[in-house]
Amino acid sequence: MKKTTEQQQNMGRLGTGFPKWAAWFVLLVIVVQQIGCKSPNPCGRTDYAQQRLSQRLGVYSDSTPPDQECIPRSVALEDGLSESEAVTIALSNNSAFQATLAQLGMASGDALQASLLANPQILLYFPSGAKEGQATLYAPIESYLLRPARVRAANKEYHRVGEQLVQNGLNLARDVRIAYADYASAIERLQLARDANRIRHEFADLTYKRFKDGDISELETITSRVDALSSDAAIAAEEYNVSIAKARLQTSLGIPSYAGNLVPDPLTTLPLPEIDEEELLQIALTCRPDYQGAQWLVSAAEERTRLARWQFLRFDGVADTRYNSDHVRTGTGLRFDLPLFNRNQGGVVRTDWELNAAAHNRDAIRDQIHQEVRVATQQTSQARSNLQIIENSVLPKLSEAITLAQKGFADGGTDYLLVLQTTTQYLDARSRLITERTNLQRAIAELERSISRPLSESPLEESWGESSGGSIAEPHNKSPER
Numbered sequence: 001m002k003k004t005t006e007q008q009q010n011m012g013r014l015g016t017g018f019p020k021w022a023a024w025f026v027l028l029v030i031v032v033q034q035i036g037c038k039s040p041n042p043c044g045r046t047d048y049a050q051q052r053l054s055q056r057l058g059v060y061s062d063s064t065p066p067d068q069e070c071i072p073r074s075v076a077l078e079d080g081l082s083e084s085e086a087v088t089i090a091l092s093n094n095s096a097f098q099a100t101l102a103q104l105g106m107a108s109g110d111a112l113q114a115s116l117l118a119n120p121q122i123l124l125y126f127p128s129g130a131k132e133g134q135a136t137l138y139a140p141i142e143s144y145l146l147r148p149a150r151v152r153a154a155n156k157e158y159h160r161v162g163e164q165l166v167q168n169g170l171n172l173a174r175d176v177r178i179a180y181a182d183y184a185s186a187i188e189r190l191q192l193a194r195d196a197n198r199i200r201h202e203f204a205d206l207t208y209k210r211f212k213d214g215d216i217s218e219l220e221t222i223t224s225r226v227d228a229l230s231s232d233a234a235i236a237a238e239e240y241n242v243s244i245a246k247a248r249l250q251t252s253l254g255i256p257s258y259a260g261n262l263v264p265d266p267l268t269t270l271p272l273p274e275i276d277e278e279e280l281l282q283i284a285l286t287c288r289p290d291y292q293g294a295q296w297l298v299s300a301a302e303e304r305t306r307l308a309r310w311q312f313l314r315f316d317g318v319a320d321t322r323y324n325s326d327h328v329r330t331g332t333g334l335r336f337d338l339p340l341f342n343r344n345q346g347g348v349v350r351t352d353w354e355l356n357a358a359a360h361n362r363d364a365i366r367d368q369i370h371q372e373v374r375v376a377t378q379q380t381s382q383a384r385s386n387l388q389i390i391e392n393s394v395l396p397k398l399s400e401a402i403t404l405a406q407k408g409f410a411d412g413g414t415d416y417l418l419v420l421q422t423t424t425q426y427l428d429a430r431s432r433l434i435t436e437r438t439n440l441q442r443a444i445a446e447l448e449r450s451i452s453r454p455l456s457e458s459p460l461e462e463s464w465g466e467s468s469g470g471s472i473a474e475p476h477n478k479s480p481e482r
Contacts, residue, residue, distance in 0.1 A: 040151055042111035043158040046104055049165035052289070053091060056166070056453055057173055059084055061091030063098055069255045080263040083180050086253060090176045093254030097172050100165055107154075107161040114154035118143035132324040138335065139317040142310075149307040156300035163293035170289065170449050172252075177445035179249040184264040185438040186245040190238040192434065196427050197231035202406075203419065204228040227420070267437040269391065270444060272384060273455060277377045280451050284369050287452040291369060294362035301355040308351040312337070312344040369450070376447035383440040390433050398426040 045051075054060040064070045071077065072092050075085045091097065118140040127133035207224040211217070250256050285291060314337040322329045405422040448454055 040148075040155060042108070042115040042151055043155045044108045044112060046101075046108060048104055048162040049101060049169060050091075052162070052166045053169040053173075056170065056287075057084075057087060057091075058454075059088040059091065061088055063101060064093050064254075066095075069093055069258060071255070071258075077260060077262065080265060081180075082265055083177055086176050086180045086249070086264075087173045089253045089255065090172055091169060094172055094252065095254055097168060098254075100168050103161050104158070104165055107158040111151065111154040111158045114150040115147065117147065127324055132322050134323075135321045137319040139319075141315045141317050142313040145315070146307065146310060146313070149303060149310075153300050153303035153307060156296050156303060160293045160296035160300060163289040163296060166289035167293065167452075170452055174445050174449035176249075176252045178442050179245070179252045180264055181267070181438050181441040181445070183242075183245040183249045183262075184267050185434055186238070186242045187264065188267055188434050189431070190235070190242050192427070192430055193231065193234045193238040195430075197228070197235055199423060199427075200224070200228045200231045203423070223420070267434065267441065269387060269437060270440065272380070272444070275377055275381060275455075277374060280377060280447070281370065281373045283453065284373050284451040285366065288365075288369055288450075289452060291362070291365050294358070294365045298355070298358045298362050301351065301358040305348070305351040305355050308344055308347045311347060312339050312342055372450040373447075376443060376450045380440070380443040380447050383436055383443045387433070387436040387440055390429060390436055395429050395433060398422070398429050402426040 050061055050063075060074070061072065070092060072088050075081075075088055077085075120140065121138040123134070123136040123138070125131070125134040204221075204224040204227070207221045211221045246262060247256070249262065250258055314335075316335040318333045318335050320331050320333070401422050405419045408419075444455065
């Protein structure tokens, strides 16, 4: 009976002390949880790049499973292949681009992992002989405290990866448009070679007829026949070039084994608005995904720099219970490291230099944008000027000249050498017309990629901090100190 009374007194003393410790412990856990829960949600959308590309290019694409080639339902090849349809096919099938899209899934996994809290630990000692049993719970408090910074840094890295993938998609669209222009150009050159072959054979027939009539010498007939035979060989060469251009286009589209016929739209003179180089440069600095991604990289590096100054923390809440057959004792407390030697000095130095490198990388991309926009603007203006001269001045006059030369030669009043010279100039002008139209389409594709939007559209109103899934917005012109 006396022993029982002592046990009750001991338990009473424990009972009066335990609730006070428990109240403080519970209050500390609640406060730390509230701090940890204020961080943004982790970004997890894996279609970020496709959505942004659909806004910029006006086409929607989806991922095709490995080892498959798929023509999107929005593409109808029966009526020919347009430039926008080619871009749609490429964004859905190009294997190299699809492989890079996996990086966004990895980044979303990193963001999710950054939002997770460290697991609590339990230490157990079982009662053995005179030794009492013990159960101790360790709750990592610093995991709650550092969670907001970790999530912010991971989300910014997610957006950096997303913007880089958007830039990869724009680069792919540019490459496809160039390959498309080259394929259309090759087809038109083949048609020009056939027209040249027809014209030269007509002249060969005329020279043979005049030779039979005794108007010209046999030497002139030989020259015309050689020209006709050379034009036959030119057709074979152009057919070979068409095959090569088609193979390159199919590879860019991601459908190298497609057996159907791909008929591109004919090359046309595209209407262009007035080009203001400085305005386009400002648009590019606002809209370019790689520049936005570089700004996200700087912001993420700043977040990691701040986080590195606290990563040495180890701060655990402790709940302890000791027991044996006679009594149970409980208590709470804290366990933490004394930062006497290791305060993550090396990590701080590393993150500071990572921030420095990110800032210089951002500035390098900005300088590259200046160069690309200026060069593409000059190329576009030059190609348009050359094309206008050929279309409006050179080709009409040569068309008239060759008509007169053919008529004069048929009537016997024009020398064959003059006819040959006029014909060569006419065919060369048509060839230059195809070349300049191709150059213009290539220059427009490069210029629109350099400013990250079509020339015919108004500037995109967007901030580099715009997010999809896990909103963290920052001004697009934020530029950390170098």
